[in-house]
Amino acid sequence: MSGLLVAGTTSDAGKSLVTAALCRWLARRGVRVAPFKSQNMSNNSMVCADGAEIGRAQWLQARAARVEPEAAMNPVLLKPGSDRRSHVVALGKPFGTLEAGEYATGRAGLAEIAFDTFSSLRKRFDVVLCEGAGSPAEINLREGDYVNMGLARRFGLPVVVVGDIDRGGVMAAMFGTLALLSAEDQALVSGWLVNKFRGDVGLLRPGLETLEKLTGREVLGVLPWLDQVWIDSEDALAAAGWGASGGSLRVAVVRFPRASNATDVDALAAEPGVSVALTADPDTVRSADVVILPGSRATVDDLAWLRARGLADAVRARAEAGRPVLGICGGYQMLAAEIEDDVESGAGTVPGLGLLPTRVSFSADKVLARPTGSWRGQSVEAYEIHHGTVTATGPAESFLDGYRRGAVWGTMWHGAFENDGFRRAWLGEVADWSPAAGAPGFGALRESMLDRLADAVEEHVDTEALLRLIENGADGSLPFVPPGV
Numbered sequence: 074m075s076g077l078l079v080a081g082t083t084s085d086a087g088k089s090l091v092t093a094a095l096c097r098w099l100a101r102r103g104v105r106v107a108p109f110k111s112q113n114m115s116n117n118s119m120v121c122a123d124g125a126e127i128g129r130a131q132w133l134q135a136r137a138a139r140v141e142p143e144a145a146m147n148p149v150l151l152k153p154g155s156d157r158r159s160h161v162v163a164l165g166k167p168f169g170t171l172e173a174g175e176y177a178t179g180r181a182g183l184a185e186i187a188f189d190t191f192s193s194l195r196k197r198f199d200v201v202l203c204e205g206a207g208s209p210a211e212i213n214l215r216e217g218d219y220v221n222m223g224l225a226r227r228f229g230l231p232v233v234v235v236g237d238i239d240r241g242g243v244m245a246a247m248f249g250t251l252a253l254l255s256a257e258d259q260a261l262v263s264g265w266l267v268n269k270f271r272g273d274v275g276l277l278r279p280g281l282e283t284l285e286k287l288t289g290r291e292v293l294g295v296l297p298w299l300d301q302v303w304i305d306s307e308d309a310l311a312a313a314g315w316g317a318s319g320g321s322l323r324v325a326v327v328r329f330p331r332a333s334n335a336t337d338v339d340a341l342a343a344e345p346g347v348s349v350a351l352t353a354d355p356d357t358v359r360s361a362d363v364v365i366l367p368g369s370r371a372t373v374d375d376l377a378w379l380r381a382r383g384l385a386d387a388v389r390a391r392a393e394a395g396r397p398v399l400g401i402c403g404g405y406q407m408l409a410a411e412i413e414d415d416v417e418s419g420a421g422t423v424p425g426l427g428l429l430p431t432r433v434s435f436s437a438d439k440v441l442a443r444p445t446g447s448w449r450g451q452s453v454e455a456y457e458i459h460h461g462t463v464t465a466t467g468p469a470e471s472f473l474d475g476y477r478r479g480a481v482w483g484t485m486w487h488g489a490f491e492n493d494g495f496r497r498a499w500l501g502e503v504a505d506w507s508p509a510a511g512a513p514g515f516g517a518l519r520e521s522m523l524d525r526l527a528d529a530v531e532e533h534v535d536t537e538a539l540l541r542l543i544e545n546g547a548d549g550s551l552p553f554v555p556p557g558v
């Protein structure tokens with residue numbers, strides 16, 4: 074066995090989800106499988122047991138594969154700090170920054186890191202399931218690419234292309250993706266996976282048959298639209314996969330332009346009776362039962378945005394009225410009296426919201442840690458990813474690693490809400506809320522979601538054909554579809 078690249082016709086076609094589904098499907102068959110994404114662009118990341126930072130999606134895919142997540146599964150992580158600048162993480166550690174103009178040149182060294190890592194991973198696992206990025210037909214980026222066809226070509230990996238039928242145009246997107254690739258790239262593109270389908274598959278069949286005829290490639294499966302399936306996403310905006318809203322406890326999460334680790338609130342959203350809204354609306358922030366300021370990859374800039382949007386006033390009014398506000402990491406930093414930052418924004422010393430008696434100081438060294446602790450007798454396992462550190466400047470009650478004053482709470486710890494006892498105790502204390510009887514824990518929900526994904530693969534995908542592809546690679550006689558590039 075060897076590998077496969079899961080590419081997509083667009084971003085958000087479902088590559089991460091399909092890769093996670095295939096990881097769990099193979100793991101259930103007893104295959105030792107590892108996920109891999111050469112380069113992920115995301116502010117949602119996780120700290121592995123060895124202290125390495127990787128994209129949250131690869132971390133979840135490793136969980137799906139039932140293997141220990143590690144740096145090699147996502148050797149390059151680009152964390153956008155602004156529209157023009159990304160912080161680079163290579164092999165789990167900070168590796169400088171990349172400006173938009175350097176995108177082509179600055180990546181050559183990163184490609185070699187990714188290729189070497191893939192080679193080593195492939196020696197240690199039976200199968201490596203690779204996830205592409207965006208679309209392989211972004212022909213302006215093809216030269217120097219090491220995430221999509223650049224990776225597939227280097228290692229001779231067969232490619233399946235996932236398309237999102239829910240947004241329409243999927244057949245044109247699939248045909249066009251193929252026809253815009255060179256003959257050599259096309260030779261690896263081996264099949265199609267239609268994703269997020271709702272309705273009668275019988276109506277779709279004639280279209281798929283034509284697509285198969287025109288491309289000479291098989292539709293390997295039509296995966297249904299799955300409710301209540303979310304994935305630790307690359308994009309904070311992908312939160313639409315959360316469970317049904319309409320809960321009696323309303324949590325508002327402020328949608329910072331550079332939100333990071335916004336997956337923190339997934340566990341709240343999954344709790345029956347709790348509805349979570351990502352928002353930039355001051356009225357929603359005023360009226361919610363609980364407000365959360367999540368992490369941010371640009372604390373000082375997102376704080377300025379918070380003020381400009383009238384959200385800072387709404388947060389302050391809540392705090393004064395004794396209505397709960399929780400800041401996590403970057404959001405916690407914003408609650409301080411003062412922020413000294415010559416590192417992330419270079420803004421020097423700026424006033425914070427002044428809602429906690431704390432001071433923040435940024436350092437070039439990055440904290441990557443997996444702390445444990447407890448609160449009100451509930452144990453908490455968490456992770457930390459930040460440059461800024463917080464110190465108290467006045468009296469405040471301690472809360473996890475951070476502080477609480479009145480209705481304002483703050484912690485640098487990500488992932489605390491995944492701890493069922495802590496999550497429910499905290500919601501109980503701040504919002505007088507109690508869990509539904511017999512509500513499942515978050516870890517159990519995540520596990521059952523991964524199994525549902527694998528069930529969907531078994532039911533809706535030609536798994537024999539997929540296994541052949543993973544074992545034997547692309548069939549040498551796939552036709553070329555003009556015009557090519």
Ligand SMILES: NC(=O)CC[C@H](N)C(=O)O
Binds near residue numbers: 402404459461
């Ligand atoms: N994960 C975060 O929210 C990071 C907070 C802040 N940008 C820092 O690096 O310190």
